Amino acid sequence: MLESFYMALGQPELKHYFLKMIGLFFSYLAWAFGISLASSRSWRVWEFNSNIVPIVFIGLWEAFYFQRFNISGSIVELPMHSRINESWVISDEICYGQDLILLANFMKSVVLIFGSVALLVSRIHAPYPDFLQLCYDISAFFLVFSSSCTMITVSWNFTADFYGQTTLDFPLSFPIGKEMLIRKRFSYVFPLGLITATLSLISAAMFFCEIFSIKQWSQVKPMAVGKCPKRKV
Template identity: 90%
Template sequence: MDLGQPELKHYFLKLIGLFFSYLAWAFGISLASSRSWRVWEFNSNIVPIVFIGLWEAFYFQKFNISGSIVELPMHSRINGSWVISDEICYGQGLILLANFMKSVVLIFGSVALLLCRIHVPYPDFLRLCYNISAFFLVISSSCTTITVSWNFAVDFYGQTTLDFPLSFPIGKEILIRKHFSYVFPLGLTTATVSLISAAMFFCETFSIKQWSQVKPMVVGKCPKRKV
């Protein structure tokens, strides 16, 4: 069905709102899978730098093989053998919750956009879709902001209890420097994009409400003329 210019502009705004939702979802997945939540440098020739994520640590370890120094990539799952700090433990749950909510938003937002495209007259259902999407985006933005801010503050300005297992090749006591990574700005960007998308969805609920109030007046029957 062809759209007029005003309807096309309105449809484009809906599309932009959904695009921001997909963008926030992609950022959230990248954030959860990142191994750079902490970048620690150590006074060690064996493992100079360790990249620590929410679920896994990554580092390059040097081995002496037949008189030659070989540097190999190593992975270590953050499990019960680690001393897991509160900001990591709760951060895992908050990031998973945020990404789950954004996934739900993609479903409701895509369904609402499809219904608007084919002009299905269900304004109450459309409002419900956009309200749920906006609410979940606000909650996910809060979860992401809390997680990245908490981890950043504890890492640089507090004293984290996170520690390596006994089988780890180095100890935390030789830590000499903490490096700033992209995780904190990426987290704030993810939260901001989520809020922008939520604001656009909230605007959609108001426009649909106004449309549903005006619609009956437009299609109402004309009074009969007296003969």
């Protein structure tokens, strides 16, 4: 039984189908990582010289921190959330990053729809090469574009945080001030963004290969049909 499985897997058609599945799987993986990036509160991890709020986790839309309170002589840490809104001094990399990461995730969602439909059509051997090529064209283009958006967002925020002078600042009602900042921590957001962009590009490359394969098939099939001898009645 195992030998028959390997023989079946060795067939070119099944290998081709397996590559399509891998390309679509990478698209789903990039989409999941993109959602994690958008919802992450670790785009910036700042430490402060403060006994009230020693560390703050800042995302694209929300900040999170533990604030210490003195309750009846006991120090209690409570989780606090702060929505990044007009009361904050929002920097350009945060403002544009919100739009770019949402756009990237929207495009990856479209890719999942077209990629899944194309895989289903290929699975049932439906003779629609033009439709398949359109699906893979849209998927590959959107994946490359979303990869660029993700790379720009994570690189811009990382550079502004560690090597530039970000204008991001807390509202007046925040328990601490930015002047108390003593250290910035490196978080998982930047490498996760690089992985997300790379997966999108790999998936796009596989879809481009599929487009090339469909074009070759479309050119070969009419030639093969034209060479078929006519039967005598």
